[in-house]
Amino acid sequence: MNHHKYKKFETIKLKDRTWxxxxxxxxxxxxxxxxxxxxxALITPMNIDEKVEMFxxxxxxxxxxxxxxxxxxxxxxxxxLRLLIEDNLIPDDVTVQVLTQARxxxxxxxxxxxxxxxxxxxxIYNSTSILQRDVVFNKSKDEIKKIAVEGTKLVKTLSxxxxxxxxxxxxxxxxTGTEVDYALDVCEAVMDTWGADxxxxxxxNLPSTVEMDTPNVYADQIEWMCRNxxxxxxxxxxxxxxxxxxxxVASTELALLAGADRVEATLxxxxxxxxxxxxxxxxxxxxxxxxxxxxxxxxMNQIKEVYEKCTKMEVPPRHPYGGQLVFTAFSGSHQDAxxxxxxxxxxxxxxxxxxPYLPIDPADLNRQYEPIVRINSQSGKGGVSFVLDTVYGYNxxxxxxxxxxxxxxxISEKEGxxxxxxxxxxxxxxxxxxxxxxxxxxxxxxxxxDENSEFERKAEVSVEVNGEVKNIVGYGNGPIDAVKNxxxxxxxxxxxKLLDYSExxxxxxxxxxxxxxxxxxxxxxxxxxxxxxxxxNITTATVMAMVSAMNRIYKTTVKxx
Numbered sequence: 001m002n003h004h005k006y007k008k009f010e011t012i013k014l015k016d017r018t019w020x021x022x023x024x025x026x027x028x029x030x031x032x033x034x035x036x037x038x039x040x041a042l043i044t045p046m047n048i049d050e051k052v053e054m055f056x057x058x059x060x061x062x063x064x065x066x067x068x069x070x071x072x073x074x075x076x077x078x079x080x081l082r083l084l085i086e087d088n089l090i091p092d093d094v095t096v097q098v099l100t101q102a103r104x105x106x107x108x109x110x111x112x113x114x115x116x117x118x119x120x121x122x123x124i125y126n127s128t129s130i131l132q133r134d135v136v137f138n139k140s141k142d143e144i145k146k147i148a149v150e151g152t153k154l155v156k157t158l159s160x161x162x163x164x165x166x167x168x169x170x171x172x173x174x175x176t177g178t179e180v181d182y183a184l185d186v187c188e189a190v191m192d193t194w195g196a197d198x199x200x201x202x203x204x205n206l207p208s209t210v211e212m213d214t215p216n217v218y219a220d221q222i223e224w225m226c227r228n229x230x231x232x233x234x235x236x237x238x239x240x241x242x243x244x245x246x247x248x249v250a251s252t253e254l255a256l257l258a259g260a261d262r263v264e265a266t267l268x269x270x271x272x273x274x275x276x277x278x279x280x281x282x283x284x285x286x287x288x289x290x291x292x293x294x295x296x297x298x299x300m301n302q303i304k305e306v307y308e309k310c311t312k313m314e315v316p317p318r319h320p321y322g323g324q325l326v327f328t329a330f331s332g333s334h335q336d337a338x339x340x341x342x343x344x345x346x347x348x349x350x351x352x353x354x355x356p357y358l359p360i361d362p363a364d365l366n367r368q369y370e371p372i373v374r375i376n377s378q379s380g381k382g383g384v385s386f387v388l389d390t391v392y393g394y395n396x397x398x399x400x401x402x403x404x405x406x407x408x409x410x411i412s413e414k415e416g417x418x419x420x421x422x423x424x425x426x427x428x429x430x431x432x433x434x435x436x437x438x439x440x441x442x443x444x445x446x447x448x449x450d451e452n453s454e455f456e457r458k459a460e461v462s463v464e465v466n467g468e469v470k471n472i473v474g475y476g477n478g479p480i481d482a483v484k485n486x487x488x489x490x491x492x493x494x495x496x497k498l499l500d501y502s503e504x505x506x507x508x509x510x511x512x513x514x515x516x517x518x519x520x521x522x523x524x525x526x527x528x529x530x531x532x533x534x535x536x537n538i539t540t541a542t543v544m545a546m547v548s549a550m551n552r553i554y555k556t557t558v559k560x561x
Contacts, residue, residue, distance in 0.1 A: 009212050012180050014220040019258035027286055027294040029262040030279060031065040031238070032058045035080075036099055037276050038266040039069070042311055050310040051080045052089065057306045059094055062295045065121065067097040067264070072109035085116045097121035097169065102151025111158045118164040121203065124151045128186055129174035129209075145186045148172075152193040168194050169203035171240065176208045180224050188230060196234040204229075205264065207240035208251055215247045219254035226259035238262035241277040243269060248277035253285070267307050268315050268322060281320045288360045297321075300365040327362045329383065330375075332405075336382025339389070375408060375418045384408050387420045388427060393506045397517050400530045404430065431532040432544075434551040438493070439464040443543050445479045457482040463547065465492050479539050480518075483546060488523075494550055496520040499528060503538055514538040518545035522553050529553045 034054060039045050046054060051069075058066050068084065069077040081098065084090050096117070100110045102124045114120050126147045127136065133144055148170065159166035170190045172183045187204050196202040206225060208218055222239065229235050239255045239262070241248045252263055269278030280303075283293035297303065300322055304315050317324040329335050334357050341355035353361045375383050385401040388394040396404065407430055412418050441462035449456040455475040459482035462471050472493075474486025480501060487493040500519035505512055513536050521528040529552035533544025 009177060011213065011217055012220055012224055014224055017220055017223055017258075019219050019223050019254065022257040024253065024256050024286065024289075025291065027283070027292060028256055028260065029065065029236070029238075030063055030283070030295060031067060031097060031262060031264045032063045032266065032279065033067045033240070033264045033276065034058060034266045034270065036067045036069050037264075037272070038270040038311070041270060041272040041275070042313070044312055045076075046310055048076060048080050048083060052083065053306060054310045055084065055089065057303065057310075059091060061297065061303070064093060065095050065097055067099060067121075067123065070099045071113035072100050072106040078109070078113050081113045085114075090117070095119055095121055095167070097123055099123045099125070102126045102147050104150075104154055107151060107154050107158065111162060114162070114164075116163075119167070120164065121167045121169050122155050122159075123169040123171065123203075123205070124148075124155060125171035125173045125205075126151070127174050127209075128172040128183055129177035130179065131177055132174055141182055141185075145189055148186050149189050149193050152190045156194055167201075167203065168196075169205055169238070171205040171207055173207060174209040175206045176210060176212045176218065176221065180221055184225060184228055187225075191234060197231070198233045201234055201236050203236045203238050203262065205238040205240050205262075206260075207264075208242055208248075209240070211242050211244035211247060211251065214245075215251040215254045218251045219258040222255045222260055223258035236261050238264060240264040242271060243274040243277060246274065248275070249281050249285070252277045252282055267303065268319060270307075270311060270313060278320070280322055284321045284360060284365075287364075298364060298366055300367060302366075321360065321365065327358065327367055329357060332382060334382075335384075335386055339382045339386035342386070342390070375420075375423060376412045376416060384423060387423050391420050392424050394427070394515055394532075395504055397500060397502055397519070397530070399500070399519070400431075400517060400532075403530060427532075431530060431548060431552070432534060434531075434548050434555075436551060437466045437554060438547050438551050440544055440547045441469060443483065443540070445482065445539060448475075455482070459483045459486050461486050461543070463493075480542055480546070483543050487546070487550065494553055495523040496550065496553065497523055500530075501542070503542065506534065512536065514541045516541040516545040518542065518549045520546065520549040520553060522557055525557060527553060527557045529556060 035051060055066065055068065068081055071078040071081045090096055098110050098114065098120060100106045110122065126144065128144055133139055137144065152170065155168060170187065172178055172186050175183055191202050194202055206222060226232060226237055237260045239252060239260045241251045248269065263282065265279035265282060266276040267280055269275040280297060283295045283297060286293045304322055308314055315322050318326060320326060329338055337356035338358060345355055375387065384405045385396050388396060404427060407426060408418055408423060411426065441464055443459060443461040446458040448458045456477050457479055459474045459479065461483060462469055470492050472486045472490045474482050474489060476482035476485050480498065484496065484498055488495045499521050503514055503516040506515050507513055513534055516533045516538065518531050519528060529549050531545040531548030531552060533541040533548060535541040535544060
């Protein structure tokens with residue numbers, strides 16, 4: 001790889017830059033260019049029906065400025081704009097933007113397409129970069145500036161004849177490859193020709209048509225321009241970043257720090273080459289800092305559905321905020337932190353979202369909590385317990401989390417990712433529905449505190465042991481103690497010691513169920529096992545858990561031994 005064939009573009013040295021000390025405190029003016037830049041980048045461009053569906057999506061998301069296309073470039077672009085106008089599909093609070101090169105016949109055709117609108121942004125452009133002046137146009141600086149000025153004059157003339165209001169936007173295309181003093185000269189000439197002032201502002205769009213340097217350099221260029229406009233109040237400074245170096249979002253955020261007012265962007269960054277800057281990432285970055293993004297992005301799955309249908313492109317699974325896996329953790333330590341963070345957030349009832357590894361609450365995008373943690377061989381106890389808790393309502397004791405995670409890890413090492421459904425099925429089979437060799441038939445607990453007994457409870461339990469029903473009786477100072485003693489004094493059962501007990505409600509309401517967790521230790525050796533019982537009656541759930549634990553001890557010690 002011969003790196004000597006490349007050279008760095010020489011740009012300005014802004015030693016007294018101020019943008020590093022600034023903060024973004026509000027959303028910029030957003031302009032969607034999905035129907036132009038996004039559409040021209042598709043292998044199969046959108047048809048008119050798809051364009052209408054995309055336009056309606058953009059309106060619903062809250063865009064107030066939408067570039068609907070290049071109506072002078074093709075009949076479908078022209079017909080689409082006419083359809084929007086004639087079918088009254090443009091809301092009163094939305095301004096459509098149309099793009100055209102600064103060429104006479106294209107500008108005139110553009111105004112024909114606009115007939116009937118009460119307002120529009122007319123966006124003219126011509127390339128000003130050193131390279132394109134040399135190899136594409138073979139024109140001098142003055143000749144290039146003349147193209148921009150002549151185009152502005154024609155737009156102004158046609159605007160005076162137009163029934164609605166026209167806002168002028170001008171782009172020195174390939175701004176990042178243009179000397180900033182020359183770009184300023186051309187932009188000032190355009191504004192002077194237009195007669196721009198504080199009440200008749202011009203949108204000066206400074207595109208990173210090709211991302212040529214690090215984001216800080218783009219920020220320097222934007223700040224330099226903002227400082228050196230003759231009258232900054234007559235300019236709306238817009239940026240239109242591309243993503244050639246993979247830094248489009250960073251370049252845009254730094255450009256906003258440097259003074260930009262407006263951003264042209266596309267959903268999920270669709271655009272030519274490596275794409276335009278992604279407006280969804282930008283807007284939700286603001287949202288994650290407590291800033292109103294001025295876009296409605298709460299239905300992320302619906303946004304993706306329309307986007308993928310209209311563009312025939314898929315949102316990558318790791319794409320920020322919208323990707324299928326962005327709220328997913330496979331690492332055990334990450335899963336454990338998410339699990340604990342979610343519990344802490346709920347318990348503290350805080351208004352501020354603070355959960356490790358999740359900079360934004362998935363629920364704010366109407367994403368589900370179930371996919372947050374997915375289980376594979378890299379996962380640990382935190383992920384497995386999180387799935388059982390958030391999806392199925394089981395809040396496992398700490399040691400049980402460790403034990404069951406080992407079961408799932410063995411499966412994942414053989415099969416790869418383990419679904420939440422399979423996790424629960426394994427949990428059910430391992431800890432709840434175990435009826436060999438012991439199967440609980442029925443039980444009854446009596447209060448005998450008034451019978452001059454040393455105990456307060458009597459337990460009568462019927463259990464099937466290898467197909468034969470055994471009726472046993474035990475006494476204790478509580479239900480659990482009485483049932484355990486009934487088992488321990490019978491030769492048909494394993495003698496055990498109770499090590500741990502906990503229980504909680506699984507659901508609420510009249511059909512509520514309880515989950516009970518029992519940890520028993522065999523008195524014959526040091527082995528221990530957990531059992532789990534689920535029943536509307538907590539005592540019954542506890543007895544079921546005890547039987548389950550004995551079955552597990554039998555399986556792991558007696559039977560296997």
